[in-house]
Amino acid sequence: MGTAKTVSVRRAMPAHGGDRRRATRGPVRGAVVVHAEAGPLHGTIENLSRSGALLAIACEPRDLALDLELVLGGAAGWASARAVRVEGGGRLVRLAVAFERVEPALCASIDARIEDALAASHRRPVLVVDDHAARRGELCARLRHRGMTPVAPRTPRDAIELLARAQLQVDVCLVAPSFGIPATELEKHLAESFPWVATSEITDDVEHTVERAARAWSAELG
Numbered sequence: 001m002g003t004a005k006t007v008s009v010r011r012a013m014p015a016h017g018g019d020r021r022r023a024t025r026g027p028v029r030g031a032v033v034v035h036a037e038a039g040p041l042h043g044t045i046e047n048l049s050r051s052g053a054l055l056a057i058a059c060e061p062r063d064l065a066l067d068l069e070l071v072l073g074g075a076a077g078w079a080s081a082r083a084v085r086v087e088g089g090g091r092l093v094r095l096a097v098a099f100e101r102v103e104p105a106l107c108a109s110i111d112a113r114i115e116d117a118l119a120a121s122h123r124r125p126v127l128v129v130d131d132h133a134a135r136r137g138e139l140c141a142r143l144r145h146r147g148m149t150p151v152a153p154r155t156p157r158d159a160i161e162l163l164a165r166a167q168l169q170v171d172v173c174l175v176a177p178s179f180g181i182p183a184t185e186l187e188k189h190l191a192e193s194f195p196w197v198a199t200s201e202i203t204d205d206v207e208h209t210v211e212r213a214a215r216a217w218s219a220e221l222g
Contacts, residue, residue: 028045028047028048028072028117028169029044029171029194029196030070030113031044031070032044032053032055032057032068032069032071033069034055034068035067036061036063038061038062041057041059043057045070046094048113048114050099050110051099052084052096052098053096053097053099054095054096054097055095055097056093057092057093057095059093064082064083065081065082066082067080067081068080068097072106072112073164073165075105075109077103077109078106079099079100079101079103080099081099081100082097082098083096084097117169120171123148124147124149124217125148125149125150126143126151126172126173127153127159127162127170127172127173127197128140128143128202129152129153129159129173129175129178129186129202130152130178131176131178131179132178135202139202143210143213146213146214148210148214151170163190163197172213172217173197173199174201174202174209174212175190175199175200176201183201183202187201
């Protein structure tokens with residue numbers, strides 16, 4: 001991780017009431033397009049509150065005043081924001097922004113996604129993609145025993161639909177070669193379509209697989 005750089009700006013008060021959700025920030029996932037002077041930058045939302053967000057994008061925008069297009073599940077909306085912190089490192093830049101104005105409909109979507117994230121932090125859903133029935137059954141049982149909620153799709157299409165459901169907040173996925181598709185190909189597709197999902201390969205060492213899922217969820221909530 002690179003050194004964090006703080007951008008000195010005056011934080012404008014967001015146009016929201018002072019309710020609990022304004023301060024609550026959770027691992028809300030979604031897509032973002034940062035509209036800056038140099039052109040649009042596509043990225044993902046790493047966490048979100050009514051007052052601001054942490055975004056992962058390909059490079060740092062040159063200007064501080066930004067227009068954001070946020071996509072949260074099936075909902076989308078616009079917000080104006082100012083950059084307050086940039087963390088460089090790896091292939092992505094993490095950009096913290098403070099909202100200045102947010103569309104009313106987007107406020108409602110943010111509230112709903114935060115509630116989903118808080119509920120998911122208790123359920124800790126784990127997507128299990130494995131067509132080996134006996135191993136899948138044992139894996140799901142051990143995940144439940146560790147306080148996680150296994151979600152086992154029947155087809156690749158089911159897996160994609162489950163990950164796309166914003167209310168489920170599935171951020172951890174265990175993958176084995178399934179439905180005639182190699183595990184590496186499944187993981188690549190997940191990384192491209194759902195870059196915020198932490199994936200891990202399923203092996204015959206079921207307990208070790210469960211431990212990796214638990215560590216992934218700890219990292220998500222940490």
